[in-house]
Amino acid sequence: MTTGDGRMPATPQRRTPSCSPATSESAAGPADDIVLDLRDVHRTHGSGPAAVHALRGVSLAVRPGELIAVMGPSGSGKSTLLTLAGGLDSPTAGEVHVEGQPLHALDRRGLARLRRRRIGYIFQNLNLIGSLTAVENVALPLELDGSRVRTARRLALDALTEVGLTELGDRFPDQLSGGQQQRVAIARALVGQRRLVLADEPTGALDSQTGEAVLRLLRRRVDAGAAGVLVTHEARHAAWADRVVFLRDGVAVDSTAPLAGVEALLSGSGR
Ligand SMILES: Nc1ncnc2c1ncn2[C@@H]1O[C@H](COP(=O)(O)OP(=O)(O)OP(=O)(O)O)[C@@H](O)[C@H]1O
Ligand SMILES: [Mg+2]
Numbered sequence: 001m002t003t004g005d006g007r008m009p010a011t012p013q014r015r016t017p018s019c020s021p022a023t024s025e026s027a028a029g030p031a032d033d034i035v036l037d038l039r040d041v042h043r044t045h046g047s048g049p050a051a052v053h054a055l056r057g058v059s060l061a062v063r064p065g066e067l068i069a070v071m072g073p074s075g076s077g078k079s080t081l082l083t084l085a086g087g088l089d090s091p092t093a094g095e096v097h098v099e100g101q102p103l104h105a106l107d108r109r110g111l112a113r114l115r116r117r118r119i120g121y122i123f124q125n126l127n128l129i130g131s132l133t134a135v136e137n138v139a140l141p142l143e144l145d146g147s148r149v150r151t152a153r154r155l156a157l158d159a160l161t162e163v164g165l166t167e168l169g170d171r172f173p174d175q176l177s178g179g180q181q182q183r184v185a186i187a188r189a190l191v192g193q194r195r196l197v198l199a200d201e202p203t204g205a206l207d208s209q210t211g212e213a214v215l216r217l218l219r220r221r222v223d224a225g226a227a228g229v230l231v232t233h234e235a236r237h238a239a240w241a242d243r244v245v246f247l248r249d250g251v252a253v254d255s256t257a258p259l260a261g262v263e264a265l266l267s268g269s270g271r
């Protein structure tokens with residue numbers, strides 16, 4: 001993806017995407033503009049003969065303005081990679097840094113704060129709270145973080161408007177279709193000042209038009225300076241990314257430019 005594509009680069013100097021550990025960054029500082037930095041991360045579940053090596057040494061650096069698509073067969077480690085990036089799980093070896101902070105050095109509170117403020121997470125299974133309305137679900141991370149209820153509600157309504165659900169804020173999740181629930185989950189991930197947006201198959205329950213609208217939102221947020229990681233099974237969704245990382249059996253086997261330009265998708269010729 002070049003900067004000549006009509007999109008505003010998020011930073012004056014948009015660097016070439018990198019799939020290497022950030023440890024060799026310039027003297028300007030230790031990986032100063034890297035938002036997400038996975039350094040040789042491993043995640044093993046269980047031990048002995050029953051051990052499952054969900055990730056075996058994956059390194060990935062994502063900078064502001066970059067959207068990375070992660071693809072690979074079922075069970076290849078995509079969700080595992082995302083949970084480690086979001087601080088929801090810890091690697092058995094290797095390190096995860098978010099905005100320069102090594103997650104392993106944070107205590108529970110510090111990690112929770114970083115997650116609430118800086119990381120937006122769209123789960124494969126949504127994780128909406130059934131007893132809260134749509135707008136309350138979206139406002140929750142802000143309220144937990146100390147925002148006034150009124151402010152949180154206003155920002156949550158803005159985020160719901162961004163995903164086209166202005167009118168449905170007062171419904172509970174079970175009064176919404178699967179696609180609408182998905183959009184509430186996306187609004188919750190985008191609300192506030194999130195710098196790292198992690199999306200695990202966010203278009204799974206959506207028709208193709210709504211799915212595309214969601215990717216457009218994600219792309220816009222990334223172009224505005226966030227870093228994004230999108231897990232997807234669909235090549236035409238990966239085409240919205242600047243780079244595609246393929247996982248197989250817990251290993252990043254390939255990293256390529258997107259499969260087609262976003263312009264081609266926008267003009268309809270890329271489908
Ligand atoms: N808590 C767990 N305990 C044991 N094994 C696990 C656990 N979580 C994940 N795994 C295993 O780790 C591997 C990677 O799982 P992961 O959920 O990351 O795959 P995925 O690429 O997201 O797959 P899908 O496309 O089906 O969502 C799988 O073999 C899975 O069974
Ligand atoms: Mg998964």
